Each structure stands twice: as C-alpha cells, then as structure tokens.
Amino acid sequence: MAAAENHGPKNIVIWAYLVILALVSVFVSLIIPSPADTVVIFALAIAKAALVLMYFMHLRVENIFIHSLFFVPLALVVVMFFGFMPDINHWLY
Amino acid sequence: MSVESTASTDTMEAGVPAAKLGVWWFIASEIMVFGGVLASFILLRLTGPGWAGDIEHNSVLLGSINTLVLLTSSFSIVEVLAANKAGDLEKFKKYMGITIALGLLFMVIKGVEYSIHIHEGLLPDKSLFWAFYFGMTGLHGLHVLAGIVANISLLVVVSKPGGLARYGHRSEMCGLYWHFVDVVWIFLFPLLYLG
Amino acid sequence: MSGTAASMHDAHHEAPTSFVRKYVFSTDHKMIAKQYIFIALFWAFVGGLLAYMFRWQLAWPETPVWGFGWISEDADFMPTGRIGPEVYNALITMHGTIMVFFVAMPLLLASMGNFLIPLMVGARDMAFPRLNMLSVWVLATASLILLASFFVEGGAAAAGWTGYPPLSAKVDYTGVIWGIDLWLLALALEFASFLMGGINFLVTPFNMRTRGMSLFRMPLMIWMIVIASVLFLLSVGPLIAGAVFLLLDRNLGTSFFLPEGGGDPLLWQHLFWFFGHPEVYVIFLPALGVMLEVISTFSRKTIYGYRPIIYAVLTAGVLSFVVWAHHQFISGLDPRLATPFSITTILISVPFAFVVFSLLATLWKSSIRLDTPMWFAIGGLSIFVFGGVTGIFNGSATVDIFIHDTLFVVAHFHSTLFSAVFLGGFCAIYYWYPKMFGRVMDEFWGKVHFAGTYLGFLAVFVPMHLVGVGGMVRRVADHTKYDLFIPLQPWNEWMTVAAIVLFLFQFVFAVNFIRSLYWGREAGENPWGGTTLEWTTPSPPPHGNWPGAIPEVHNAPYEYGVPGIDGEWVSQDQPAP
Ligand SMILES: [Cu+2]
Helix, strand or coil, X not given: CHHHHHHCCCHHHHHHHHHHHHHHHHHHHHHCCCCCCHHXXXXXXXXXXXXXXXXXXXHHHXXXXXXXXXXXXXXXXXXXXXXXXXXXXXXXX | CCCCCCCCCCEECCCCCHHHHHHXXXXXXXXXXXXHXXXXXXXXXXXXXXXXXXXXXXXXXXXXXXXXXXHHHHHHHHHHHHHHHHXXXXXXXXXXXXXXXXXXXXXXXXXXXXXXXXXXXXXXXXXXXXXXXXXXXXXXXXXXXXXXXXXXXXXXXXXXXXXXXXXXXXXXXXXXXXXXXXXXXXXXXXXXXXX | CHHHHHHCCCCCCCCCCCHHHHHHCCCCHHHHHHHHHHHHHHHHHHHHHHHHHHHHHHHCCCCCCCCCCCCCCCCCCCHHHCXXXXXXXXXXXXXXXXXXXXXXXXXXXXHHHHHHHHHHHCCCXXXXXXXXXXXXXXXXXXXXXXXXXXXXXXXXXXXXXXXXXXXXXXXXXXXXXXXXXXXXXXXXXXXXXXXXXXXXXXXXXXHCEECCCCHHXXXXXXXXXXXXXXXXXXXXXXXXXXXXXHHHHHHHCCCCCCHHHCCCHHHHHHHHHHHHHHHXXXXXXXXXXXXXXXXXXXXXXCCCCHHHHHXXXXXXXXXXXXXXXXXXXXXXXXXXXXXXXXXXXXXXXXXXXXXXXXXXXXXXXXXXXXXXXXXXXXXXXXXXXXXXXXXXXXXXXXHHHHHCCEHHHXXXXXXHHHHHHHHHHXXXXXXXXXXXXXXXXXXXXXXXXXXXXXXXXXXXXXXXXXXXXXXXXXXXXXXXXXXHHHHHHHHHHHHHHHHHXXXXXXXXXXXXXXXXXXXXXXXXXXXXXXXXXXXXXXXXXXXXXXXXXXXXXXXXXXXXXXXXCCCCEECCCCCCC
C-alpha cells in the first residue's frame, strides 16, 4: 500500500491515461463503423478497468486473500458467460 | 505454521485489516451481480436482431462527459487517501468535497438523459435494449447514490474534532467502493453508448 | 467482569444491561445465534404446516383439510378448508422457499456459525458485531415480508420455489398479484442478510483466532462454515441480477425473460441454478461440519483425514460451480451441454464419497457412545448417503430425462436436504444446547424424537422414490384426475399419514426444548467430553465468552488417547506434558 504511493506513478498520471483512453475509445467508435470497432473499444475498456484496479485500488500490492476475492469471481463470471452461451446465443447453431 | 513463533498478540491475523477484507468481500459479491447483468446483456445482444437503432438515441456526448466525471472523481478520492496518509485535514476535506460534487454531477447528467428518453417515449417496455438500459444504469445509479451517502457521512465524521485520526482510515474503504462503481461504469459506457 | 473487560479485544464493549440491548438489539454473537434459531424454528413450523396441508390435498383431493374446516364458504383463500390447484401451487412454492432460505440457512449457517465461530476459534465476539446484528434484523424484516405475502390480494407466490418465467413473469399466468413481488423482495433481503453475515464468517476465523490456533488447527465445523459462506458469496450474485430483471418484467412491462419481447426464459433458469447448486452445499456443509464434530466426540476418536477432508470439500466447492445445468436437462438445454454437465455432476460425488469414507474410518474400532446427538449424526449421514446415491441417477442426463419432474426427484432432494437441515440441525441443537442454555436436553425424549423423525422420514420418502419411478409427476394438485396414477393413490395416502406422524413427532422436540430450559440437567462446562475450545468456558458462556483470559491453543482438535497425557482426551488448550 505504502509502496503504491511512493514508488508507483503519480495518481494524476494514471488519471491522464484514463482520460486519454476514454477519449480514444469515443473517437474510435465515431470513425470505425460498428461492429468492427467493438474489439478495440472493449480492449480499451479493459485497459481502463485494469488501471483503476491496479493503481487506484492497489490490487498490484495486495496479498493472496484480496487477490482471491477479486480473481475468483472474475473467473466465475467467465465460466458463467460461456456456460450460458450455447443456450442464449441461438446464432451459434 | 508453528505456534511458538506467534507474536505475543491476542489474535492471529491473516495479514489484511478486517475492514478491508470486508469491503473486498462486498466487492466480490458485486462482481457476481454485475457479472450476471453484463453476461445477460451481452448474450441477448449477440442473439437479438441488433439494437443499433436503439443505441443511436443515446447521446455519446453526455455519456462521455459522465465517463470523464466518474474517472476524475476516482482520481480525487485517491487524493483523499493520500491526504489521510499525510494527516492533512484540509486536503482531505477539499478532495472529498470534489468527489461528492462529481458524484452528484454524474447523477444530474444521468437525470437529464433519463428525462430526454422519457420525453421521447423511450421507456423500459419499449424494447429489450431500453429494458437493459434502464435496468443497468438504474442499478449503477443506486450504487453511485450509496457511494455518495458513504462519502458524505465520512466527510461529516472526519470534520469533527479528532475525526481524521479516528475515522480517516475509512477513506480507503470508501475509495475501494467508489473505484468499483467507476469500473462498472467503464464497462457500461461502451455497452450502452458506443456498441 | 472487570478482569474480563480489561483483557477484552474491544474494551468498550461492556456487557449490556437493558432488556432491549440484551435480548432484542443485541450485538452478542450468542444472543444473535439464539435469535436465528428462533426464526428458523418458527419457519420450520410454518413450512411443516404447509407440507401437512398439501400432503392432505394429495391424499384426499378436494376434501377439507382437517383443522381448517372452519374457513367460511365465501373466503378468498381455501373456502371451507378445501385446497384447489391455485392454493396447492402457493403451498408448495412457499414450502420450498421457507425450508431452503428461512429454515436451512438461518439454522445451520447463521445460527451455528454465529454461536460457534468465536467460541471455537477463541474470540470475544465476531469481527463486526453491529453488522451481525444488522444481518439478523434484515432477516427478520424479510421474514415479515414473506409472512405478509400470504395475506395480500392474489395470495402468496405460486410459481414454484424456482420461480420459472414466463409463469412467474406475468400476473395473468398465476393469478398472483403482489405475492411474487413480495417473495422476490423477501429473497433479496435474505440474500443481503447472508452476504453481511458472511463477512463475519470469513473475517472472524481469519483475523481473530486466539494464540496457537493456526488455520489447520481450526475445528472442521469452522472450515465448513467458511467454505459455505464463500460459496454463497460467489454464487448468489447472478440470482440477484435475475431477481432484478424479474421484478422489472413484472412491474415495468419489460421482457427479459419473455420470448415475445426478445427475452429468454432459459436465461432465468441459468441464473437461478448457477446459484441453486452451490446453495445445496451452502446448506449441507455446515450440517456436515456438525456431523464431523459430533461423530468425533461420540466415537472418542480423532477424525480420520482432517486435512484431506478440507481439500476434498474445497474441490467439491470448485466443482459445484460447473454442475448447475443438471437441473435443466429437459428444459430445452443445448443437447451438447448435457454430457459435460453429466460428467461434472458425477465427478462431484467423489469428494463427498471420500468424506463419508473418512467418517466410516473414524467410526471404525472406536468407542461409540450412543447419545442423542450421535443418533442424529449417524442417522443424518446415512440418509444423506442415500440421497447422494439417487443423485447419481438424476445427474446422468439419459436417466434424468425419464425421471425428471417426478416424485423421484422430490424424494431425492428431500433425502439430501432433510438429512442436512433437520437431522443435522437437530444434531447441532442437541449437541450445543447445553453450551447455549447451560442445561442438557432430555436423553429419553431426544431418542424418541430421533426414532420418530428417522423412521417417519423413511416412511414418507422411500415410497416416494417408488411412485416417482412409477411415473407420478410432481407439481400436480390432484393425481386422481389421471387414470395412470390411480393405482398409485394408496401410496399417496400412506405418505400423507406418515408425514403427519413425522410432523407430530416434532412436538416431542418442542416440548423437550422448552422443558429443558428450566428443568434440564445442569450441563457444566463440558458435558460430552469435547476437545474444542467452546467446552473450556462455563455454560452458558459469559459476555466476552471466557471469564478470564482467552485460552491459548496447543493441540490439534480431536485429540484422544494421546500417550503420556492423563485422561482419555486432550482439550485444544491443554499444554504439552
Ligand atoms: Cu444441483
């Protein structure tokens, strides 16, 4: 935690990155026609979320208990998504 | 784990303060709630006849402004945490005030959007997209509101004499929750405005 | 108390003196545990009463239920005491909801978790006592809402305890107006209550163990409660999302689950069962923990395979997230999913088989004492094994397609859940009652209660397997309307009579419970010769749990007959010689 404050990049720098990524994703959505832009926009969203989680929520420096409380639900959401997919996504067949 | 090596405290700890473990527990449950919502949205979106016509009605400008508002409030609440570390009450109050103001601004802009939609007759029963739109932003809005309430109550207790020393550490708990609400919006924005 | 207060973790928590702070808005984990027990026992009575009413309908359709004939002819609800199909649907829906969410979880997870965690790990109270109080009062609010739903216009929820849409999504389909909304609200509050309680169940064993109590010296009961809470935390979210969608469908005219508006009813089934299967273990694991504690104490032997049991249960916990679709084999599931989910379902029985064999190995060549708790533990385990075996039939998609939605499935899940909730729950109450109230429940009437419950259960549910395989379908209010089932109707009558006997035997328990509060034998600190920490303090424990310092732990739990130590058993706080 203290490590995050002292050795990590300054908070304002992370904020600048976040703003730039947000503006880029809006820009991408305006110039590239849908649905081709979807992949780029979601990659940018994941990057933004990762920045907030790693630097603002200090996930970078937490121990295994906190990591489990974040990554296990995340993995389960993925399991859930692909488990539901064959039923809800009728275009698959 | 050897017993004899334990320090002479009353309890054995897992290395995380109890309150923080509690907040992360809460966030874990929220990840599953929003995970269920987002998974349902994406799966039905991929199946359905395409909702591009509906999404057109959402103002990318207002959505982008709200995104920037929440991102900035995330930054300001990190500064609150820094202020608590430094024991700087004035900075604490200033940045917490900014965070609360930005949260309220988000809700106001959201309200403007809602009134525009309702004016145009775009209600939850209009189509599945609008059902999801109101369901998801409504659920998220309730979380923003809860965060604002938590932040205000922290600001109030910290402003009391000796409040910073006693309650200042709660800024981390409020911050974690507030960031999580921001992360949810980071995914809602592209899904509901750009997709 | 002054010595206690000085050594307490939170020195400002003095023992409360006013009636309200002590008995109503108490933050003491022991009082909260008792409040949970009373909520659960109240609902168990209501749930049992509902079962009596719909069993009556099944045995003697359209006749006035005995005891309800006084209802007037023009009442909205059950005129002249007769149950029609609509009321039948409401009864089975509420029976399921009450038993799973308002009996099983408060009794096993919340009450036992609250009472035992601080006492077993050596803490003065839970990590967040006020949050703990909040969770019991949120549950009480949920209880009131659920109770109110019986009396609103349109009656209580009647779409099955699984609430499948489209049936549950529109008022016209069931005729239930407010009932399902209140049902969803009550469930949402119940979930909130257990999510808040779960924070305590995780943080207290992690952060507040006494000196020497390493994670692998915690009694297995604590491990089971922690794992159950984590399973609940990780599984309930999608159902909360689904409940929000269903509320919107019902009240705002959306169509998340309605095909005509582009929604998908299967989505609800997935969201529900993604929660529903782990929920089975949320209920069962605390019961398993009770059985482990009791079997060790009453066989005077250490648990065989302490760590492997923990690893096995963790494995089962992980697997429980990838088996949910076995509830949906006949609901239009993608056929390609049937095989993977059959395989995972059959795999999940392996870790539990391991735990059962560990328990058998514990019993092997031990000095068994057959006190009431031990009867309930072994009886509960035997029926659970029975239910586990029939689960393998249901888990295999090919067999399940034949037996799904028959009474075989009903008999199967009652074998697993009744054994966990009631045999496990009674086991816990008989075993820890002396610690809670300072007196021991009567042994003779305890054994009578066990015999009636155990044999009564078998009399109801063994024939139910048979009629189920015979094709008798569930969720039908009157089987005599179908020629196919008329030869099986005598079995329906038999099951109802047996169920009434089973229900009546519970009054033995009720009387024994109340009587022993005042006239039971004084328990003393350790009536059963248990080795874990809760037996090292007076019964009932004072505010702060130990009158003096918290004991320091020197031993693993369940140490018996250790060479070089006097006495037959070794308490966890006994120093090495
Ligand atoms: Cu299951």
